[in-house]
Amino acid sequence: MNIEVLISCMHQKDASIIKRSNIQSDVVVINQCDENREEKFEFKNKKGEICHARIIYTTDRGLSKSRNMALEVSCGDICLICDDDEILSDDYPCDITKSFEVDSDVDIIAFQISDSGKNFPKNKRNIGYIGALKLASWQLAFKRNSISNNNIKFDETLGSGVSKAGGEENKFVYDCLRKGLKIIFAPITIGRMIESESQWFHGFTPEYFFDRGIMTKKLMGRTLACLYAVYFIFKKYPLYRHDINMTSAINKLFRGIFARE
The missing domain is CATH 3.90.550.10 (Spore Coat Polysaccharide Biosynthesis Protein SpsA; Chain A)
Structure with missing residues (x-):
């Protein structure tokens, strides 16, 4: 091959x-x-x-x-x-x-x-x-x-x-x-x-959570994306807690899930 x-x-x-x-x-x-x-x-x-x-x-x-x-x-x-x-x-x-x-x-x-x-x-x-x-x-x-x-x-x-x-x-x-x-x-x-600067990830910004909501809806559909969002918010909290509070993160995530394409 x-x-x-x-x-x-x-x-x-x-x-x-x-x-x-x-x-x-x-x-x-x-x-x-x-x-x-x-x-x-x-x-x-x-x-x-x-x-x-x-x-x-x-x-x-x-x-x-x-x-x-x-x-x-x-x-x-x-x-x-x-x-x-x-x-x-x-x-x-x-x-x-x-x-x-x-x-x-x-x-x-x-x-x-x-x-x-x-x-x-x-x-x-x-x-x-x-x-x-x-x-x-x-x-x-x-x-x-x-x-x-x-x-x-x-x-x-x-x-x-x-x-x-x-x-x-x-x-x-x-x-x-x-x-x-x-x-x-x-x-x-x-x-x-090798260590290098990521071309797409620039921190856990509000835009990141909004786009992640759009992405998970594309993968799973809206219902499963909502369930996964709750898991993600709590599982990843130690990683993003210095960048954005949990309330704002979950708000942006769900806005992405329910955004019109």
């Missing part, structure tokens, strides 16, 4: 992100910047294998739009989503390939990324709707045909550039589950995060 990495980034001056991210396979880079052009070239990985790179420089904006553009031009058997603050391990192509060979009926595998601030399960497990809420896009590798054949895309009304609360990866995984795709978590580390 051919592994292809899909990187979303902004304002990159050249192709150095490929080396910086330790890409050891084919790669598509969507670079949102101030010009429109495309660049293709070949490079050798650490094993001396020829890899193909495609960089699309675009004036479009929005993380979900970037992800969708990468999906449209991708051609790998297995695609791996990667952020610009992620460094992949040398053996990620082999680790990902073996995982899909072992679980040949699986469409999407969520892997471990170290230094990401997330707590990962110790054992392999199936991912359902509750588990999907804990996933990040940079964990995900998927069979490209499973996504394209079901016409699954990232919701361009969510994600960095259009929303303060992210959630585009959760909506993507929810859509996959609704289409009957099988998703698992594999306790295999394929890379690590």
